[in-house]
Amino acid sequence: MSSSPTTVGVVFGGCSGEHDVSIRSAQTVVHGLNLGTNRQRYQLVLIYIDRDGRWWGPDIAAKVLDSGSPPSSADLPQPLPGPGFRGLPAGADAVTIWYPVLHGPNGEDGTIQGLFEMMQQPYVGAGVLGSAVSMDKQAMKAALAGAGLAQVPYVCAQAEDLSVAGRRDELLQRIEADLGYPCFVKPANLGSSVGISKARNREELLQGLSLAASLDARLLVEQGVQARELECAVLGGPTLRASVVGEVRFDADWYDYDTKYTEGRSTTLIPAPLPDDIVKTIRRQSIQACAAVGVTGMARVDFFYEESSGRVWLNEINTLPGFTSQSMYPMLWEASGVTLEQLVHELLESAGQ
Numbered sequence: 001m002s003s004s005p006t007t008v009g010v011v012f013g014g015c016s017g018e019h020d021v022s023i024r025s026a027q028t029v030v031h032g033l034n035l036g037t038n039r040q041r042y043q044l045v046l047i048y049i050d051r052d053g054r055w056w057g058p059d060i061a062a063k064v065l066d067s068g069s070p071p072s073s074a075d076l077p078q079p080l081p082g083p084g085f086r087g088l089p090a091g092a093d094a095v096t097i098w099y100p101v102l103h104g105p106n107g108e109d110g111t112i113q114g115l116f117e118m119m120q121q122p123y124v125g126a127g128v129l130g131s132a133v134s135m136d137k138q139a140m141k142a143a144l145a146g147a148g149l150a151q152v153p154y155v156c157a158q159a160e161d162l163s164v165a166g167r168r169d170e171l172l173q174r175i176e177a178d179l180g181y182p183c184f185v186k187p188a189n190l191g192s193s194v195g196i197s198k199a200r201n202r203e204e205l206l207q208g209l210s211l212a213a214s215l216d217a218r219l220l221v222e223q224g225v226q227a228r229e230l231e232c233a234v235l236g237g238p239t240l241r242a243s244v245v246g247e248v249r250f251d252a253d254w255y256d257y258d259t260k261y262t263e264g265r266s267t268t269l270i271p272a273p274l275p276d277d278i279v280k281t282i283r284r285q286s287i288q289a290c291a292a293v294g295v296t297g298m299a300r301v302d303f304f305y306e307e308s309s310g311r312v313w314l315n316e317i318n319t320l321p322g323f324t325s326q327s328m329y330p331m332l333w334e335a336s337g338v339t340l341e342q343l344v345h346e347l348l349e350s351a352g353q
Contacts, residue, residue, distance in 0.1 A: 005043040009095035013049040016104030017194040025323035026101040032344035057089035098123035109135035122352030126319040130295035147292035159213035182224035187216035227304035232286040233332040237296035237350035242283040243332040247272035
């Protein structure tokens, strides 16, 4: 890095169902960038994207971070411009490295990465291909299957399958025959368990499919398994390394949105109490999974572990994992000897590699 501060554009918010989580993640990232020597290394330009996709500069962005919640329309300059990206706000022209802190569609799916590519500026995290493939659960599972990585049985579906009676009945029968109950219904392109439901019978399956279809045109249904939920963090570029393995335990029927982001509803064990061979398998497969979908920079790779049989199933890859105070990604690296100050610095160092 040069002796003069590098100007970093921290982009957060976004028009996705994970908007609020993004704000909380950005608070942690900005805190890390203001720790220790990072304060001298980096000069920050805060950019907030509202729920309608408008980009706001440092004045609005700083207020959002301070409050920890989205602004109301009355808090924004009037009249409001049209929704969507209309150009960079004032102050953004000074940015030399972009740090997207966005979760879900329009931020984690390759769209904003494509914008940075066209701007010919480096950015933190996976590129267009890795982001897009990892975001879409159907594409991700196909890539992981092609790499020979074990996954729980699943069925892909389209929202339009539900609108035609014959196709709907055929889909329901295929899910019941191939997966059985319980099963989990997911929109293919959302994270943080948004839109996911557990189905124990056909009525709940139809309700879950309808909910997922209201959020995405592409759907995924997975077989429910009795397994421990394990996570491993990946960092670096172009050479990746894996963190210690952590475990999530929770007091709910499954790990839904409220359980993830409500204090006291879940606990983490870092490192997870696991046999050495399982730890080695998970760390190795985390790197293999990222290679299979073209991910560099950072990712959190999630697994299921069936203790009775010793089976490990790869669940999914998150290319812009949560960075809140309760999020596994920074905690896994902390347990691996990488502090928050070091972590955000390493992520910026990996940008563009």
